[in-house]
Amino acid sequence: MIGSLLSGDLPRSKILVLLLAMILFCLAFAPFLFPGVRTVDTAARICIFVVLVASYDLLLGYGGIVSFAHTMFFGIGAYGVALTSTHMGRGFDALLVGAGIGASTAAALALLIGLFSLRVRAIFFAMITLAVASAVAVLFSQFSSLTGGEDGLTFKTPRALGPAFKFGQDSFDGELFGVKLNGKLLTYYLIFGSSAALFLGLLRVVNSPFGRVLQAIRENDFRAEAIGYRVVYYRVAATCMSAAVAALAGSLYAIWLRYVGPDTTLSMEIMINILLMVVIGGMGTMYGAVIGVTLFILAQNYLQTLMGVLAGMTEDLPLLPDLLSPDRWLLWLGVLFILSVYFFPSGVVGRLRGQR
Structure with missing residues (x-):
């Protein structure tokens, strides 16, 4: 059952199983185990960034593609939700439409970037993505009439996700184990459930035939091309998929914060943090995203x-x-970070799995 849920990619280390089980348990019951605004906010950020880092690992760890545009896709998803909620009102339909538009826009932009630049050498592709991401960040900062500029956008989520919304008044007197049953709790479990589903989806992708071909291309793209695989097609598909998932992570982040701005979603600091999390956890493992994000x-x-x-x-x-x-x-x-790279050159997960 568990093997099927994890797409056959078991942790293969008792210590790793224990760590992942502890993290899952703490995140699943964070509002009850660690009641408090700061701790629940930390747990929600971990859930969201696990998806964001895992989507980047699909590119870097499994596809061998170095991109500096991942925060751009993250920001597009966040702004998609903010803009639709601002113009359509505080309904769940606005959140769904915004998330859909954000993911579609990110995938389309990734397709354009991939088709025009994935044929060049890796370093040139990285520079192209950096230039595009910088241009988009400036555009969102300058286009204040639509995006709010440097101040960003504050928007309202559905009333059921607001702290003023109460449920369970009849059965639990509005509290369960001392935790208020309100919209903030519902928002957290929306974030947790959506993040878990997206992560399991990515785990399924990397363990599918598509994921195995992607790894073969990473190891030797000339050999993969020689045996009949269209390398550019697989790389572009991976780029689009990674961008769409990153945009959905951005949508979740916007829903949690109820605010979006250039510093929270589009800054280069976030991109550097993503790289650090991937390296600390272990590239090409997916589980490394969970460990790296949690530690960081x-x-x-x-x-x-x-x-x-x-x-x-x-x-x-x-x-x-x-x-x-x-x-x-x-x-x-x-x-x-330096010590972790020195003692865990293949990341924490790679070391626990016996990789060098």
Whole structure:
């Protein structure tokens, strides 16, 4: 049953099974295990970025395609939901239409980029995607009459997804295990369920004949071409699929934040973070997206707090309080990344599976 759900791609490591089970359990019951605005927000971001990073791993890890336009597709999906919700009203139909338009637009743009540039060498394709992504980011920032410019757009989601919406008043007195049964809880489980479905869909794709051909092209595109596979066709198809899923992840992000802006969806910082998460988790594994995103977002959100505690514990010692100052959390985040690459060159998942 589990093997079928995971498309036959089992973790193949007891430690990895344990880690994935712990992450799944914590995300599935996050509002009840860790009640609080910050912790639930962290869990929702992990769910969304698992999908985003997994969609990028389809390109980089399985297809060997280096692209810097992934945040562009992410932003297109987010803006699609924001614009339809602004003009169509706060209904679920606006969310569905916006997500559909965003995914379709992202796939169409990826098709154009792929057809015109995937025939060139990898480094030139990467530069082309970087140029297009930068141009789109500037366009969204400048087109203030439609996109809100640098200020972005704040929009309303359906009332059932708002914190003012209450349910379970008769059966549970509006609370379950101390957690308020409101629209925010429904929004979280919408994010969690949608992210899980998209991730399982990607897992199915990479373990299908299409995914195996994609891996063969990654290993040796000349040999794949020689035995009859149309390399450009598979690369373009993978690019379009990855873009569409990234746009859907952006739609979920917009629904969760109820806001979209250039800094939250289109910045190069997000693209760099995606690359870091893929490398930390392990390229070409899919499960690496889960591990990499969880480790990175937890470090990003709680490393500064942890360092503050450690600095307070060592305040009587020389040098250590200064080194562990919360203001230096980015330095230590960089150190942790370097150590992870050094000790886990194939990523955490690759190391746990015995890969070098």
